[in-house]
Amino acid sequence: MTSLLDLLNMLSMLILVSAFVLVSNKRVNSYIKTFRMQSILLALIAGIFGIYHLIEEKRFDAVLIICLIIVVVKVIYIPNMLSKLTKNVEYKVEKDFFLNIPLSIIICCGIVVLIWYVVTLIPEFNETYRKIFLINSLSVIMIGLFFMINRKKAIGQIIGFLVIENGMFMSAILITFGMPMIVELGIFFDLLSAVLIMGMFVFRINKNFDSIDINKLKNLKG
Amino acid sequence: MDYIIISLFSIPLITCGVLWLVKNKTIINLINIVGATLILVNVLIIISEVLKHKKIEPTFFYNAFYVDSLSAILLLITAIIGFMVSLYSISYMNEELAKKIISLRKLKIYYCLLHAFILTILLAETTQNMGLLWISIEATTLASAFLVGFYNNKKSIEAAWKYIIICSVGIAFALLGIILLYYSSTQSFGHTIHGLNWVFLFNNANGLQGSILKLAFLFILVGFGTKVGLAPMHTWLPDAHSQAPSPISALLSGVLLNTAMYGILRVMIIVNKNLHSTTFTGRLLITLGLISIGTAAVFILVQRDFKRLLAYSSIEHMGIIAFGMGLLSPLSVFGAIFHMINHSFTKSMLFISSGNIYLKYDTKKINKVQGVLKVMPVTGVAFLIGIFAITGMPPFSIFSSELSILISSFNKNNFLGAALILFFLILIFAGFINQLVKMFYGKPSSKEIVKGEISKTSSMVLIILIALISVTGLYLPGPIKTLVDSARNIILGV
Numbered sequence: 001m002t003s004l005l006d007l008l009n010m011l012s013m014l015i016l017v018s019a020f021v022l023v024s025n026k027r028v029n030s031y032i033k034t035f036r037m038q039s040i041l042l043a044l045i046a047g048i049f050g051i052y053h054l055i056e057e058k059r060f061d062a063v064l065i066i067c068l069i070i071v072v073v074k075v076i077y078i079p080n081m082l083s084k085l086t087k088n089v090e091y092k093v094e095k096d097f098f099l100n101i102p103l104s105i106i107i108c109c110g111i112v113v114l115i116w117y118v119v120t121l122i123p124e125f126n127e128t129y130r131k132i133f134l135i136n137s138l139s140v141i142m143i144g145l146f147f148m149i150n151r152k153k154a155i156g157q158i159i160g161f162l163v164i165e166n167g168m169f170m171s172a173i174l175i176t177f178g179m180p181m182i183v184e185l186g187i188f189f190d191l192l193s194a195v196l197i198m199g200m201f202v203f204r205i206n207k208n209f210d211s212i213d214i215n216k217l218k219n220l221k222g
Numbered sequence: 223m224d225y226i227i228i229s230l231f232s233i234p235l236i237t238c239g240v241l242w243l244v245k246n247k248t249i250i251n252l253i254n255i256v257g258a259t260l261i262l263v264n265v266l267i268i269i270s271e272v273l274k275h276k277k278i279e280p281t282f283f284y285n286a287f288y289v290d291s292l293s294a295i296l297l298l299i300t301a302i303i304g305f306m307v308s309l310y311s312i313s314y315m316n317e318e319l320a321k322k323i324i325s326l327r328k329l330k331i332y333y334c335l336l337h338a339f340i341l342t343i344l345l346a347e348t349t350q351n352m353g354l355l356w357i358s359i360e361a362t363t364l365a366s367a368f369l370v371g372f373y374n375n376k377k378s379i380e381a382a383w384k385y386i387i388i389c390s391v392g393i394a395f396a397l398l399g400i401i402l403l404y405y406s407s408t409q410s411f412g413h414t415i416h417g418l419n420w421v422f423l424f425n426n427a428n429g430l431q432g433s434i435l436k437l438a439f440l441f442i443l444v445g446f447g448t449k450v451g452l453a454p455m456h457t458w459l460p461d462a463h464s465q466a467p468s469p470i471s472a473l474l475s476g477v478l479l480n481t482a483m484y485g486i487l488r489v490m491i492i493v494n495k496n497l498h499s500t501t502f503t504g505r506l507l508i509t510l511g512l513i514s515i516g517t518a519a520v521f522i523l524v525q526r527d528f529k530r531l532l533a534y535s536s537i538e539h540m541g542i543i544a545f546g547m548g549l550l551s552p553l554s555v556f557g558a559i560f561h562m563i564n565h566s567f568t569k570s571m572l573f574i575s576s577g578n579i580y581l582k583y584d585t586k587k588i589n590k591v592q593g594v595l596k597v598m599p600v601t602g603v604a605f606l607i608g609i610f611a612i613t614g615m616p617p618f619s620i621f622s623s624e625l626s627i628l629i630s631s632f633n634k635n636n637f638l639g640a641a642l643i644l645f646f647l648i649l650i651f652a653g654f655i656n657q658l659v660k661m662f663y664g665k666p667s668s669k670e671i672v673k674g675e676i677s678k679t680s681s682m683v684l685i686i687l688i689a690l691i692s693v694t695g696l697y698l699p700g701p702i703k704t705l706v707d708s709a710r711n712i713i714l715g716v
Binding site: 122123124138141145148154157161164165168171172175176177179180182183186187189190193194197198201204205208209214217219220222 | 351353354356357360361363364367368371374375376377379380381382383384386387390391394397398401402404405408409413415417418431433434437460461464465521524525526
């Protein structure tokens with residue numbers, strides 16, 4: 001059991017590192033690739049969990065279905081759809097981010113430190129592994145949120161939303177060892193339709209505003 | 223009797239499916255009305271059942287569905303306003319079709335999305351599984367995204383983009399709260415299939431862990447609070463509610479905000495029972511409520527667009543409801559639930575009349591509209607009455623509920639809160655009267671404006687709503703009072 005927790009700990013750390021890599025990416029295609037790598041790591045977590053239950057406790061855990069769905073939806077389908085969307089829209093935005101990259105990385109470090117402090121204040125999470133799992137998951141969620149508000153392209157906002165969802169799944173699997181099946185499937189369906197609808201809206205934004213720079217959507221104020 | 227809930231969901235589903243196949247305009251309108259009437263009848267049967275037996279607990283799908291008095295009140299509001307909106311949509315969309323602003327295909331899409339939206343709202347109000355509740359509330363955002371961006375111009379697309387991004391991120395935080403809630407439940411009771419059911423969590427609330435519940439409540443308050451429109455998470459609301467077509471604005475303001483509040487309330491009941499005190503949740507709700515009312519007051523004073531002004535008024539009233547729920551005394555919770563009902567009816571009436579004004583004058587700007595009382599008497603009177611009703615004038619219903627909340631605030635020695643609310647209400651009243659009364663008098667500035675109402679259907683809807691808000695201010699019918707009383711007891715946890 002300890003070696004399983006060690007392995008999961010290492011994978012969750014790698015996901016946190018990939019979140020930092022995401023913040024430092026400059027171009028759209030590279031952050032779609034980073035997102036794909038992060039989703040592969042998440043599918044690995046779910047898969048290792050399912051395989052452990054299969055081998056050690058001799059029962060089929062539904063986490064394996066989730067691993068399969070993550071691979072199909074987040075590793076294959078959504079990055080391909082986003083790359084096709086990027087090719088079809090005008091993406092020449094001069095400067096994609098509001099704060100430059102070194103400052104963003106320092107802010108992300110500050111976010112992780114803040115979440116460390118907050119989680120240590122909660123008395124229930126004092127086992128080492130559970131504490132680190134919660135810290136990593138919350139940090140990925142907050143770094144995804146920071147990425148979303150730092151980028152000016154509409155596709156950056158979609159990727160930020162997807163990273164937040166990656167963090168959610170990570171927390172669901174690592175802390176509660178899987179939510180009820182119906183709920184997880186429903187959440188997947190909702191996220192998939194949300195991303196599809198956002199993709200359609202990026203298309204419409206491009207047609208109406210001739211660019212996907214979110215900073216240009218300034219008509220409704222006050 | 224358990225099958226009444228299955229029929230409640232199958233009606234909008236079948237309506238949506240059938241509407242997709244039909245090509246004739248009159249048949250589309252007919253199916254739309256028949257669907258809305260059947261939902262209303264179904265909900266009335268559910269309410270009579272809840273009055274007899276206190277709750278409906280069907281056992282299929284692992285006890286996923288559960289209707290008690292709190293859900294029943296929300297179902298009643300949804301069904302009545304859904305019916306009014308479907309009736310009004312016919313005249314609104316027919317007018318837009320006649321002016322060639324939309325095509326027949328867009329009309330079909332509108333009605334299909336309208337019924338799909340109503341289906342997701344009904345799903346959110348009848349489920350007790352917290353995960354399914356989250357899924358339905360996210361589904362309402364997705365179903366209404368295309369309705370908000372319906373007109374496909376620059377402003378609508380900006381409004382729809384802000385709506386879908388801000389609400390989805392907010393609701394993602396609510397999901398984190400629900401995951402933490404489930405974590406607490408598995409820590410105490412292991413992995414059961416009932417781990418996310420509200421009745422199970424409420425009965426065993428003392429076995430959960432307090433600090434995790436506090437963290438979960440914070441995330442859920444911020445998350446679902448985005449959907450309710452509490453400041454500072456309200457920035458999507460003025461854009462979305464003003465750019466959507468008017469019947470959809472009525473549905474969004476009147477029904478969806480209440481449903482998101484329902485999500486917060488269910489979790490608040492569990493947390494209060496565990497902590498054995500109401501200060502933690504109460505203080506948060508009171509603070510967010512006061513900030514919302516203040517923000518709304520400041521922005522109402524400077525508005526130039528009448529639909530946007532009505533949207534800020536929705537933020538204000540949701541703040542009042544949050545304040546009432548936060549005080550958690552019997553009178554204030556009664557006032558808050560009553561306020562949910564009153565606000566839905568009054569705001570829908572205002573949005574429907576503003577829709578008529580928009581169709582007649584073709585603009586949303588206040589200074590371009592003049593002489594509404596001469597051009598459209600019924601709409602003008604409804605809008606004028608609505609302005610006084612929404613700012614809290616007797617004998618209309620909003621006065622009664624606001625008075626209850628203020629009285630209980632003084633009873634609980636929260637003098638600062640009550641003083642702030644009174645101050646903001648004065649500002650809002652001043653803003654409303656200063657901006658909007660110009661629209662009613664004088665002569666219409668352009669000669670092309672034809673005198674007369676949009677259609678008899680819209681006038682009929684407005685007259686019914688005026689009657690509803692006037693009557694409930696003075697007399698609450700017996701069954702409704704029983705429902706509100708038992709809902710209040712559920713929220714107080716007794």
